[in-house]
Amino acid sequence: MPCDVTGLLAGHAAVRRDNGDGGFQTETGWIDGEQIIDKGSWAMFSSVDFTCPVDTALPPVEKTCGTETAYALGGQTFIDLGITNSRWGWQVTVDDGDDFTTPIYAGAGQNDITKGTEVGKLAVSYLKGELTVTYLMLDGFVMEDLHLNVSEDDLVSIAPGHYTVVEEGLADGEESKFTYTSYETAASVNVVAHAVVEVGRINLPALISPAGVASAKGEITTCASSASTTPICQS
Numbered sequence: 001m002p003c004d005v006t007g008l009l010a011g012h013a014a015v016r017r018d019n020g021d022g023g024f025q026t027e028t029g030w031i032d033g034e035q036i037i038d039k040g041s042w043a044m045f046s047s048v049d050f051t052c053p054v055d056t057a058l059p060p061v062e063k064t065c066g067t068e069t070a071y072a073l074g075g076q077t078f079i080d081l082g083i084t085n086s087r088w089g090w091q092v093t094v095d096d097g098d099d100f101t102t103p104i105y106a107g108a109g110q111n112d113i114t115k116g117t118e119v120g121k122l123a124v125s126y127l128k129g130e131l132t133v134t135y136l137m138l139d140g141f142v143m144e145d146l147h148l149n150v151s152e153d154d155l156v157s158i159a160p161g162h163y164t165v166v167e168e169g170l171a172d173g174e175e176s177k178f179t180y181t182s183y184e185t186a187a188s189v190n191v192v193a194h195a196v197v198e199v200g201r202i203n204l205p206a207l208i209s210p211a212g213v214a215s216a217k218g219e220i221t222t223c224a225s226s227a228s229t230t231p232i233c234q235s
Contacts, residue, residue, distance in 0.1 A: 066198075070106035074192075101122060104121060119137060120136055122135060132180075143197055147160030150190070
């Protein structure tokens with residue numbers, strides 16, 4: 001029904017009542033209003049004005065956008081390693097003497113980083129058999145779980161729960177640095193760094209549109225008050 005129009009409403013009913021001697025008296029009835037025609041069978045109608053409210057803000061509702069899986073970017077995908085046909089993720093190969101950082105992407109389906117969001121960095125240092133791996137989250141993103149696999153061999157399972165390090169239920173800001181000293185003879189090691197990241201919150205003040213249809217509009221705020229990074233969840 002469009003807004004700001006006047007409609008005509010006619011309502012009819014056939015009724016009966018007990019007349020007390022075993023029979024019924026029947027009558028026809030119409031809603032109260034104006035006569036439809038002046039002569040002939042009687043009938044009545046009423047007019048109804050249809051109006052729509054202006055946008056009316058209701059109390060805002062905070063909706064957590066939830067979590068996303070994230071991986072550090074590496075030179076080989078899981079598909080390259082032959083352990084899956086479709087799941088995304090990367091293995092990072094670290095050579096002796098390397099010292100670098102690589103982005104951590106969340107939501108990068110099909111190993112396409114343009115579909116994902118950078119949520120952090122993985123800092124890697126490997127010198128004379130000592131490997132150090134550190135997760136560095138960007139402002140506005142909170143790491144809830146991490147799964148880290150370090151091996152001289154290629155990854156054999158895409159299930160993060162089978163990795164060599166499993167840390168779940170992390171507190172905000174908890175240290176995420178790992179040091180390994182058992183690779184004295186290895187020229188290179190392979191690292192797979194996975195994380196479960198809280199990607200943001202959305203503040204949704206519900207609105208009633210001019211057409212009378214409930215809608216929602218709002219702005220995304222990231223998880224930290226000092227956020228400077230656009231979260232994955234969009235308004």
